[in-house]
Amino acid sequence: MIMKRLLLSAAALALSTGLAHAQFTDGKVKIGVLTDLSGTYSDLAGQGAIVAAQMAIEDFGGKINGQPIELISADHQNKADIASGIARKWYENEGVDAIAELVTTAAAVAVREVAREKGKIDLNSGAASTPLTNDKCSPTGFHWTYDTYAMAVGTGDAVVKSGGKTWFFLTADYAFGHNLQAQTERVVLANGGTVKGSVKHPFPNADFSSFLLQAQASGAQIIGLANAGADTINAIKQAKEFGIVAGGQKLAGLLVFITDVNSLGLDIAQGMVLTTGFYWDMDDGTRAFSKRFAERMKGKMPSMVQAGVYSQVTHYLKAAAAAKTDEGIKVADKMRELPIQDFFAKNGKIRADGRMVHDMYLAQVKAPSESKGPWDYYKVLRTIPGDEAFQPLSMSTCPLVKK
DSSP states (O other): OHHHHHHHHHHHHHHHHHHHHHHSGGGSEEEEEEEOSSSTTTTTSHHHHHHHHHHHHHHHTSEETTEEEEEEEEEOTTOHHHHHHHHHHHHHHSOOOEEEEOOSHHHHHHHHHHHHHHTOEEEESSOOOGGGGTTTOOTTEEEOSOOHHHHIIIIIHHHHHTTOOEEEEEEESSHHHHHHHHHHHHHHHHTTOEEEEEEEEOSSOSOOHHHHHHHHHHTOSEEEEEOOTHHHHHHHHHHHHTTTTTTTOEEEESSOOHHHHHHHOHHHHTTOEEEESOOTTSSHHHHHHHHHHHHHTTTOOOOHHHHHHHHHHHHHHHHHHHHTSOOHHHHHHHHHHSOBOSSSOSSBEEOTTSBEEOOEEEEEEOOTTTOOSTTOOEEEEEEEOHHHHSOOGGGOOOTTSOO
16 A cells, blocks of 8 residues: 555656646757857857856756756857758757847847747857848847947938938848948938949958949949948948048948957947947946856947847746746747846837837947047947837838737
């Protein structure tokens, strides 16, 4: 009789344990950071994105409802086929519940399709293109840090209104560059400006001489750089060598990161107007996170992409804890339900299209004489309210948006 009771108790314990684990596959929550670790965007995303995700997990306590949180990472090399292959292996064979970061539009879109198919979460921080919340939107897909619409609303609008009426675009020849140019053209034309032409350059690219000569010959007041990362850095440096700015034309970096400014130096970057979703020296919260980040990154302050990774991973974990499961659609529903309140986003919210809406900032790069020390690079000119910064739902082509 005693043995029978023991067996029944053991069976009940096993059943209850099994039910508990059934909510979290493999008895754990597993997050993958898929990013550029070796190429054009590795400085603004890369290892810093992995560090930010690890910090989020540690700050959350390393467990979720008693289940351990595991982090893995990989380099997608900015290639869609590599990104989708890794995502499929992670989702199907390695128990990954959510993939974060995903710089490079081609890689992000490729992963989005795999995540949609598998009912898994994808959290975009570094990818920029608005199709991720339009025709490529997904019930389990999220766009966190910024997008090309916000860059155009911020930088493009400010440059046109300050007198930059004629434009020529130097554009990275892939989906992101095309989208950034199109969004900025829309803003330029809406404000009475004109577009005198454009030229597309390979991605990635080292020699911009022929493209800059075309831009110079156009006579446009503004040369809009619809690229990012090392491409933007190289284009700006070579433009100085050609004397383009000294000759009276101005450069508009349409997507500039603090890591770019650090690489360029204030003597070259000073005066540049840019739009950002985060600056390390905004308030006590941003400074506290950034100091901790810098301790792990040899003194480097976080880019908005890296800070966004911390925010998105933290919110994912909060939602999974609240939903008591790692089942993609249930966690996604909870993510949309819960507000985002952290050092990155004050009163952030996630819309039906997966867009995380938060304030953006128009900033200007300081002159060397204005900087008080390392990474003291920005003067924030104004806050762009989230509902103004991001594409309104009335313009959305996402099938999840009810109209």
